[in-house]
Structures are given as C-alpha cells and as structure tokens.
Amino acid sequence: MNAPSIIQSKKVITYLLFALIFSCGSSDGSSDDTPAPTPALTSLQITSSNGNQLDLSGTNSTTLNVTGKDQFGATIPIAGSISWSSNNSNATVTNSGVVTGKNTGNSTITASSGGVSSTYAITIINSSSQSGTFVYVSDAASFNTGPWQILRYDENGQNGTVFIDENLAWPQDILFMETDEEVLISNLNSGEITKYNASTGAPTGNFASGIGGPTRMKIGADNLLYVLQWAGNGFVLRYQLDGTFVDEFTDVAISRSIGLAWDSSGNLYVSSFGDKTVRKFDPEGNDLGLFISAGLAGPTDIWFDEKNNLFVNDWSGNKVVQFNAAGEYVTDFVASGLNQPEGVDFFPNGDILIGSGGTSEIKMYGANGVFIKDFVTAGAAGLKQPNAVRIRQID
Known part of the structure; x- marks a missing residue:
C-alpha cells in the first residue's frame, strides 16, 4: 500500500471513531439516551359547571369536574377513583362531585385521588330572603x-x-x-x-x-x-x-x-x-x-x-x-x-x-x-x- 492510501485509510478510521463516540454519548462517557421521567399525578384541578356561588332559592347545585396534572403541568388521566368531601354542613357533595347548598355561608369541597387532593370554595346564598x-x-x-x-x-x-x-x-x-x-x-x-x-x-x-x-x-x-x-x-x-x-x-x-x-x-x-x-x-x-x-x-x-x-x-x-x-x-x-x-x-x-x-x-x-x-x-x-x-x- 502506498503512502497516500495509508493516509486516506487513517482518515476514514478517525472519522468512524468520532462517529461512534457521538452516537454512543458525550465525550465524558454520559449517554443522551437517559429515559425521561415517567409522568405521575401530582395535582388536581377542579372546575365547576355553575360557578362557585349557589343560591338556595335559585341554581342550588353544581357539578365539579377534576382534571389531573403531572409534574410538568400537563394533563394526565386519573387512574384511581375520586373521593369527595365537604368541610361543613353548608353544602353536601356526592361521589360524582355534585354539590348542593344546604345553608347560607361558605363551604370548602375537597377532591382526592391517589394521595393527591385539591379544594374548591363554595358560597351559598338565599336570594329570596x-x-x-x-x-x-x-x-x-x-x-x-x-x-x-x-x-x-x-x-x-x-x-x-x-x-x-x-x-x-x-x-x-x-x-x-x-x-x-x-x-x-x-x-x-x-x-x-x-x-x-x-x-x-x-x-x-x-x-x-x-x-x-x-x-x-x-x-x-x-x-x-x-x-x-x-x-x-x-x-x-x-x-x-x-x-x-x-x-x-x-x-x-x-x-x-x-x-x-x-x-x-x-x-x-x-x-x-x-x-x-x-x-x-x-x-x-x-x-x-x-x-x-x-x-x-x-x-x-x-x-x-x-x-x-x-x-x-x-x-x-x-x-x-x-x-x-x-x-x-x-x-x-x-x-x-x-x-x-x-x-x-x-x-x-x-x-x-x-x-x-x-x-x-x-x-x-x-x-x-x-x-x-x-x-x-x-x-x-x-x-x-x-x-x-x-x-x-x-x-
């Protein structure tokens, strides 16, 4: 093999070595193929069909809906069931998130799933009185x-x-x-x-x-x-x-x-x-x-x-x-x-x-x-x- 051929072969080998290094990871040995963190339920977002004020003499119920959010703020399905509770007797809430006013005042509704919970404030009035x-x-x-x-x-x-x-x-x-x-x-x-x-x-x-x-x-x-x-x-x-x-x-x-x-x-x-x-x-x-x-x-x-x-x-x-x-x-x-x-x-x-x-x-x-x-x-x-x-x- 003559000298030019040897030089050309060395260039090809050098190129292949660099390509191999960059395809496997950075020069310090770290890899770019590290798996991304698995999305997980970290918060719940509650919305209401009728706002946060109920009227004992008018629209006295609302359906609360829950959306799951992961650690990146993206919407994520909620795998488990939602449990609902009210902090007092001013309002009741069903297992499906339907809130009904009972007495005038304030009430806080809590939704929980998989160890994650969120609250929603409700005001109950009586416009007729x-x-x-x-x-x-x-x-x-x-x-x-x-x-x-x-x-x-x-x-x-x-x-x-x-x-x-x-x-x-x-x-x-x-x-x-x-x-x-x-x-x-x-x-x-x-x-x-x-x-x-x-x-x-x-x-x-x-x-x-x-x-x-x-x-x-x-x-x-x-x-x-x-x-x-x-x-x-x-x-x-x-x-x-x-x-x-x-x-x-x-x-x-x-x-x-x-x-x-x-x-x-x-x-x-x-x-x-x-x-x-x-x-x-x-x-x-x-x-x-x-x-x-x-x-x-x-x-x-x-x-x-x-x-x-x-x-x-x-x-x-x-x-x-x-x-x-x-x-x-x-x-x-x-x-x-x-x-x-x-x-x-x-x-x-x-x-x-x-x-x-x-x-x-x-x-x-x-x-x-x-x-x-x-x-x-x-x-x-x-x-x-x-x-x-x-x-x-x-x-």
Missing part, C-alpha cells in the same frame, strides 16, 4: 396581584361571605344600580367597569372599558355616572347609566385621583393621591384650582357634612383630616387607630364605617369621630386590604 342591611367591601388583597374579591357582611359586620370573585382586576369602588338590579365594580388593572347581578353577584358583562385605571364612581345630580382615573389623562369622565360615554367633564389632569364629592353648591372636589391635594371644579367642570394644597400625605376618599366641612381619608397619614368650607385645616377627625384608611360609608344614624387596610379591618365611628368598635374584625371572611365600603339596605 336577602332583606335587611348588608355591608359590601372590595378587597384589594395584594393590590395589583390579588387575589381579589368583593365580600359581604351582615348589619353587625358578621357572617362574611364571598359575593364576587370573578372578572376582577384590582377592584376599587362598588356602586349598586337598584332599578336595574345590577352592581358595578371599577377595576384599576383592566381599565373596565364590570357588571354583576345585585342579588347573586353573577357577572353580567361590561359597563365601560378603555378607562385609565378607574377608581371612584358616583352618580351626580345630573343623573350621570362620574368616574375617576388613576392613570390615563387624569380627567373626570361621565357616562350615562347604561354605560354610554358622555364626555370628559374636566380638562385638568389629576394624578392618581381616588376620591370625589360635591359641596352644597354643586362644586366637585377630587382628591389626588399622587399630588397629595384636593382640587375643586365648578358645576360645569371648570377648574377652580387647589382647595387643599398641604397637610395631606396620601388622600383617598373624601366627603362633606351638612356644614360643608370636608373630611379626607389620609391613607399614608393613617388618619382622617377635617377642613372647613374655605379649605382650612380644622382637626384630625380620627387621629389614631386607623392604618391606611380607604373606603367609607354611613349608617342612617350617622355612624361611619371606614376601611383600615393596614389592619384588614372595617372600623366604626360615631358622627363625632369617636371610635365605637371594630365592625369587621381583622381578616374576617378572608379580608386583607379593604378598598371600598358600601352599606346597602334591601327591602
């Missing part, structure tokens, strides 16, 4: 990350239940449209005002969208809905009560506006959490300048009394501040006991409910600002960060 006074609270929870909910309590701040937990995105205000039997919820994150059945809390659609972070909502003397914006152009918006957009009522940007109220002359006042001020507009929406320019650390809700004194929930200052009709500081109406106050409403006798976000409570005060009691105790019904507080009388 919803008469009396109720208190509704929007729970901002962990602010822009949730989980969000609208809670309902009785007139004593007890027996809390989840009223709404669907289609929410950092819920702000609560507004009941009694003639339409609907309730509106403003959602800062989605830019939407969503609609729900006022009795059951079931979603019924959108009232408005494309808003720059809607916060407070109130119906004015002109029977239009006024809506504040946390972001966007910062103007006050107006809508007809069917959701039709009317106009931008103001043309002055208000940074992170989150409180509005009218005085006895029909002038509109808007609080700016961003600028730590309260701005005044005339009844036509013309800017009258800053009404309060100092003394606030982070204002949220505002309201007037019959003497045109203005009261401001100072979220960052942990107090309620009173100003007179000229915008001059009067006193700290509530000087202690509150932590991140937001959300306010009034009982017919003048008693005031104020949300205390930092303590996960709703506190009650007299018309003179004197503390009465913790109306909703810390964390009751899962409350974390109260935002809006709304008292509703149902006849």
Whole structure:
C-alpha cells in the first residue's frame, strides 16, 4: 500500500471513531439516551359547571369536574377513583362531585385521588330572603396581584361571605344600580367597569372599558355616572347609566385621583393621591384650582357634612383630616387607630364605617369621630386590604 492510501485509510478510521463516540454519548462517557421521567399525578384541578356561588332559592347545585396534572403541568388521566368531601354542613357533595347548598355561608369541597387532593370554595346564598342591611367591601388583597374579591357582611359586620370573585382586576369602588338590579365594580388593572347581578353577584358583562385605571364612581345630580382615573389623562369622565360615554367633564389632569364629592353648591372636589391635594371644579367642570394644597400625605376618599366641612381619608397619614368650607385645616377627625384608611360609608344614624387596610379591618365611628368598635374584625371572611365600603339596605 502506498503512502497516500495509508493516509486516506487513517482518515476514514478517525472519522468512524468520532462517529461512534457521538452516537454512543458525550465525550465524558454520559449517554443522551437517559429515559425521561415517567409522568405521575401530582395535582388536581377542579372546575365547576355553575360557578362557585349557589343560591338556595335559585341554581342550588353544581357539578365539579377534576382534571389531573403531572409534574410538568400537563394533563394526565386519573387512574384511581375520586373521593369527595365537604368541610361543613353548608353544602353536601356526592361521589360524582355534585354539590348542593344546604345553608347560607361558605363551604370548602375537597377532591382526592391517589394521595393527591385539591379544594374548591363554595358560597351559598338565599336570594329570596336577602332583606335587611348588608355591608359590601372590595378587597384589594395584594393590590395589583390579588387575589381579589368583593365580600359581604351582615348589619353587625358578621357572617362574611364571598359575593364576587370573578372578572376582577384590582377592584376599587362598588356602586349598586337598584332599578336595574345590577352592581358595578371599577377595576384599576383592566381599565373596565364590570357588571354583576345585585342579588347573586353573577357577572353580567361590561359597563365601560378603555378607562385609565378607574377608581371612584358616583352618580351626580345630573343623573350621570362620574368616574375617576388613576392613570390615563387624569380627567373626570361621565357616562350615562347604561354605560354610554358622555364626555370628559374636566380638562385638568389629576394624578392618581381616588376620591370625589360635591359641596352644597354643586362644586366637585377630587382628591389626588399622587399630588397629595384636593382640587375643586365648578358645576360645569371648570377648574377652580387647589382647595387643599398641604397637610395631606396620601388622600383617598373624601366627603362633606351638612356644614360643608370636608373630611379626607389620609391613607399614608393613617388618619382622617377635617377642613372647613374655605379649605382650612380644622382637626384630625380620627387621629389614631386607623392604618391606611380607604373606603367609607354611613349608617342612617350617622355612624361611619371606614376601611383600615393596614389592619384588614372595617372600623366604626360615631358622627363625632369617636371610635365605637371594630365592625369587621381583622381578616374576617378572608379580608386583607379593604378598598371600598358600601352599606346597602334591601327591602
């Protein structure tokens, strides 16, 4: 064999050796043919045919369905049978996952299979017997990350239940449209005002969208809905009560506006959490300048009394501040006991409910600002960060 042939043969042998190495594994002897882990049932996902709220006087049952998930999050068949249980007598559940409400309140349903379990929360109401006074609270929870909910309590701040937990995105205000039997919820994150059945809390659609972070909502003397914006152009918006957009009522940007109220002359006042001020507009929406320019650390809700004194929930200052009709500081109406106050409403006798976000409570005060009691105790019904507080009388 001549020299060129020997060289060519060595090249072929070298090539075959490299091909053999790469076909068997890496150069360190490891193999690429290691079997993948076998999928195994690691979690259960529960869904409901009728949502998570049952009505003793309406749709009072739902079928829960279970899907298995493996360690990679992929759907996997469930080999064994599913066992069901309820944590109390408010609801029963059959072997096939059919849940039936028995008493008003909350119930947690558990599904188990092969040592893996998951839970599903159910709220049971009775729409035919919803008469009396109720208190509704929007729970901002962990602010822009949730989980969000609208809670309902009785007139004593007890027996809390989840009223709404669907289609929410950092819920702000609560507004009941009694003639339409609907309730509106403003959602800062989605830019939407969503609609729900006022009795059951079931979603019924959108009232408005494309808003720059809607916060407070109130119906004015002109029977239009006024809506504040946390972001966007910062103007006050107006809508007809069917959701039709009317106009931008103001043309002055208000940074992170989150409180509005009218005085006895029909002038509109808007609080700016961003600028730590309260701005005044005339009844036509013309800017009258800053009404309060100092003394606030982070204002949220505002309201007037019959003497045109203005009261401001100072979220960052942990107090309620009173100003007179000229915008001059009067006193700290509530000087202690509150932590991140937001959300306010009034009982017919003048008693005031104020949300205390930092303590996960709703506190009650007299018309003179004197503390009465913790109306909703810390964390009751899962409350974390109260935002809006709304008292509703149902006849």
